[in-house]
Amino acid sequence: MFFRCLAVDKQTKARYGELRFLNHRIPTPVFMPVGTQGTVKTLTPQQLKETDTKIILCNAYHLCLRPGEKIIKQSGGIHKFMGWDGAIITDSGGYQVFSLSGLTKISDNGVEFQSPIDGTRFFLTPENMMQIQKDIGADIIMPFDECVPYPCEKDRASVAVKRTTEWAERCLNMHTNRQQILFGIVQGSVFKELRIECARSLVEMNFEGYSIGGLSVGEGSVLMNEVLDYTVDYLPEDRPRYLMGVGFPVDILNAVERGIDMFDCVVPTRNGRNGCAFTSMGRVKILNSQYKEDSSPLDQMCNCYTCCNFSRAYLRHLFLAHEILGLTLLSLHNICFFQNLMQQIRESIKNGDFKNFKNEFLSRQSD
Known part of the structure; x- marks a missing residue:
């Protein structure tokens, strides 16, 4: 069994479950x-393990550019290549193509x-992107899709949905490695009709999980939550739902409330490298002068390596001195914070108290 739902919150669509594949069990x-x-920037695989991280995301598009999927395959696959024995999911590169807007030529092929x-x-096609991900050797893989910007005209989004569903079927036909799990990706910008159309088409193809892509591209939280509200209703209850590229803690909580199971985002590490720490009382910008003589830890409620051993004053010093250790320590703390948040979310769902947990958590956030 790849996914099973173990508990559903009584007041919301939030659900607690488990992914099981190969030797991995991921709540x-x-x-x-x-x-x-x-690589998760500035952190070693061992440091990631210590944060209770069980699965990470790599990008097939970037890896095929450098070092190339052939080198990774010759090295025994991505797990061995990067020294990570946890699970790995790869994005296929649809978002990266979107981010290279103006430098690409997109056709149905x-x-x-x-x-x-x-x-x-x-020239990337759905077929060779599937082969690239097969050579890389990730556990969960994505079909090639087309992501459109926001705002976007409905006609343009409609073309992308048609292309995304056609490419999804081509990827499914190329899916020969049954040790890899293939998700479908729902596109459609902020147009309800297109999102539902895409979701229905993908569900008919019977993917093992479903991703919601094309969000967090400038549409804002209100529109994103609206899209999730109606899209989730058209996805099977017995398959995992993955919101791609999201996000900040408030966005994660709002999406969990709407029935989302999986998240990825650069937010914790990118903010960490830029001197911003997430804490139980809100964000801390460590370069602020108020922390110059602050001997307290980043977060009194956190027991990560950073918080147990270093003061805010020392961390501020590291950033002012341009020492790499500062980037590592804040990134490590932020990943711990996110993983602790997910653990608390899971416990609140199991206890039937997610709504109260969400409200209490957000009430403590000073920013």
């Missing part, structure tokens, strides 16, 4: 740190673009 809702190029690294010309 949900789950947060997956982003290791785009085979695939996407032509020039490598931003060395100028090499690439």
Whole structure:
């Protein structure tokens, strides 16, 4: 059994469950740190383990550009290549194609673009992206999809939905490695009719899980929550639901409330590298002068390595001195904070108290 739902909150759609595949057992809702190029920036695999991280996200698009999927395959696959024995999910690159807007040529056959690294010309199709992910050896993989910007005209979003569903079927036909789990990706921008159309088409194809893509691209939290409200209703209850590229704690809580099981985002590590820590009382910008002589830990309620051993004053010093250790310690704390949040979310769902937990958590956030 790949996914099973173990408890549902009585007041919301929040659910507690478990992903089981190969030798992995991953409780949900789950947060997956982003290791785009085979590394979660500034952190070692051992440090990630100590945060109770069980699954990370890598990006097949970036890995095929550098070092190349052939090198990863020759090294025994992505787990061995990067020294990580936890689970790995790979994104196929639809969002990266979107971010290269103006530098790509998109057709029904695939996407032509020039490598931003060395100028090499690439033509990616649903079929070769599936082969790339097979060679990389991730546990959960994504079909090639087309992500549109926000705002976007409905006609343009409709073309992307049609292309996304056609590419999804082509990817499904290429899915020969049954040790890998293939998700479908629901697109459709903020148009209800298109989201429902895409979801229904993908469900008919019977994917093992369903991702919701094309959000957190500028539409704002209100519209994102509206999209989730009606999209989740068209996804099977016995399959995991993955909201791609989200997000901040408030966005995660709002999405869990709407029945989402899986999340990935660069927020904790990117903020950590820029001197911003997430804490139980809100965000701390460590470069602020008020922390110059502050001997307290980042978060009195956190027992991570950073909080147990270093003061805010020392962390501020590291950033002012441009010491790499500062980036590592704040990134480590932030990942711990996110994983602790997910653990608390799961417990609140099991106890039938998610709504109260969410409200209490947000009431403590000073920002």
